[in-house]
Amino acid sequence: MAGQQAPVRVGILLSGRGSNFLALHAAIERGEVPGAEIALVASNVPEAVGLAKAKDLGLATFSVDHRGLDRGDHERALLVALRVARVEWLCLAGYMRKLSPVLVGAFPRRILNIHPSLLPAFPGLHAQRQALDYGVRVAGCTVHLVDDGLDSGPMVEQRTVPVNDGDTEDALSARILESEHQAYAFALRRLLSEPWRVEGRRVRFGPDSNQM
Amino acid sequence: MAGQQAPVRVGILLSGRGSNFLALHAAIERGEVPGAEIALVASNVPEAVGLAKAKDLGLATFSVDHRGLDRGDHERALLVALRVARVEWLCLAGYMRKLSPVLVGAFPRRILNIHPSLLPAFPGLHAQRQALDYGVRVAGCTVHLVDDGLDSGPMVEQRTVPVNDGDTEDALSARILESEHQAYAFALRRLLSEPWRVEGRRVRFGPDSNQM
Numbered sequence: 001m002a003g004q005q006a007p008v009r010v011g012i013l014l015s016g017r018g019s020n021f022l023a024l025h026a027a028i029e030r031g032e033v034p035g036a037e038i039a040l041v042a043s044n045v046p047e048a049v050g051l052a053k054a055k056d057l058g059l060a061t062f063s064v065d066h067r068g069l070d071r072g073d074h075e076r077a078l079l080v081a082l083r084v085a086r087v088e089w090l091c092l093a094g095y096m097r098k099l100s101p102v103l104v105g106a107f108p109r110r111i112l113n114i115h116p117s118l119l120p121a122f123p124g125l126h127a128q129r130q131a132l133d134y135g136v137r138v139a140g141c142t143v144h145l146v147d148d149g150l151d152s153g154p155m156v157e158q159r160t161v162p163v164n165d166g167d168t169e170d171a172l173s174a175r176i177l178e179s180e181h182q183a184y185a186f187a188l189r190r191l192l193s194e195p196w197r198v199e200g201r202r203v204r205f206g207p208d209s210n211q212m
Numbered sequence: 213m214a215g216q217q218a219p220v221r222v223g224i225l226l227s228g229r230g231s232n233f234l235a236l237h238a239a240i241e242r243g244e245v246p247g248a249e250i251a252l253v254a255s256n257v258p259e260a261v262g263l264a265k266a267k268d269l270g271l272a273t274f275s276v277d278h279r280g281l282d283r284g285d286h287e288r289a290l291l292v293a294l295r296v297a298r299v300e301w302l303c304l305a306g307y308m309r310k311l312s313p314v315l316v317g318a319f320p321r322r323i324l325n326i327h328p329s330l331l332p333a334f335p336g337l338h339a340q341r342q343a344l345d346y347g348v349r350v351a352g353c354t355v356h357l358v359d360d361g362l363d364s365g366p367m368v369e370q371r372t373v374p375v376n377d378g379d380t381e382d383a384l385s386a387r388i389l390e391s392e393h394q395a396y397a398f399a400l401r402r403l404l405s406e407p408w409r410v411e412g413r414r415v416r417f418g419p420d421s422n423q424m
Binding site for chain 1: 251269284330332344345346347348349350354366367368369370371372378391412413414415416417418
């Protein structure tokens with residue numbers, strides 16, 4: 001898959017500080033995601049800190065404010081920019097809007113998201129607080145392919161961290177975030193460098209024994 | 213706590229082969245749960261393999277078939293035996309019936325269960341198959357205090373295992389079972405030897421800072 005081919009052009013969508021984008025960028029710079037390059041960093045928040053950091057890194061950026069646009073029109077505007085940048089894979093990095101069929105359909109099984117819980121537990125907002133309130137002893141993160149649901153697509157990678165007695169939401173979130181930074185690059189590398197397929201809800205890596 | 217006091221008398225409820233009972237018994241024999249002794253192994257299935265193994269180990273056993281009895285009457289019969297054996301803590305080890313308020317109320321926050329998933333994901337039957345079908349990348353087990361719900365009480369310990377590509381339900385179940393055998397003894401040891409309390413849904417170990 002990787003190797004001598006042209007790099008896979010990865011687009012990033014973010015709404016905030018973009019810490020997962022920065023970790024992914026650093027991993028690519030270190031050569032940990034062979035065959036990937038970041039082609040565009042786009043946002044629904046023109047003043048997003050992550051967008052400014054992308055500019056500082058010399059990356060192409062694009063933003064279109066979602067306010068005043070309906071969801072489909074907003075995504076069509078993003079899609080134009082992603083297509084101009086010839087983006088092939090899309091990585092959501094703290095993109096705080098649920099995707100509509102416009103974007104999901106434009107990148108079928110080529111959109112990744114990362115969520116700060118061990119899905120299917122604690123989907124949605126404030127996953128870390130949900131986990132603490134529920135009293136779990138183990139937390140973590142999930143990298144998954146994006147479908148039309150909320151944090152519901154097939155899972156590519158999960159990493160766990162302990163929940164410590166006395167953990168605050170901030171302390172647990174910071175521990176999970178470290179695992180996110182490792183999991184996202186790992187998942188993207190596997191998807192770009194190994195054969196894989198989706199069977200039911202399972203992502204199966206390795207050669208398809210049914211076709212051998 | 214532990215120490216010079218009389219051992220804590222632990223009752224076991226099981227319905228099948230009792231592998232978690234045997235692992236707990238072995239851990240106690242190895243001195244890994246100081247201050248605990250198994251006072252009675254009871255079952256709703258007179259022919260349960262785990263019950264026969266308890267007899268072989270020289271432990272006191274008791275069974276009362278649940279068939280033909282309503283749930284409350286069945287549990288009252290078990291409760292008589294548990295009280296005669298002066299049981300203080302109850303450990304469910306593959307006990308395939310949901311407890312009613314009769315037993316839950318008789319041992320408030322003194323009943324432990326182990327479930328082969330990372331709760332709150334995949335409660336109920338066939339948790340390992342549920343996890344495989346859902347496509348999780350990490351699975352595990354949960355030791356929790358039993359309340360009136362299904363696999364819903366405050367959690368004491370969780371252990372994780374990887375899900376491998378190509379895992380069958382049997383392969384994953386065996387891997388989770390190994391983690392169960394470690395987690396159950398660990399959880400019981402902590403509960404018997406450390407200060408702890410329940411705050412909301414969280415089990416908090418350590419001294420209560422609000423009372424220092």
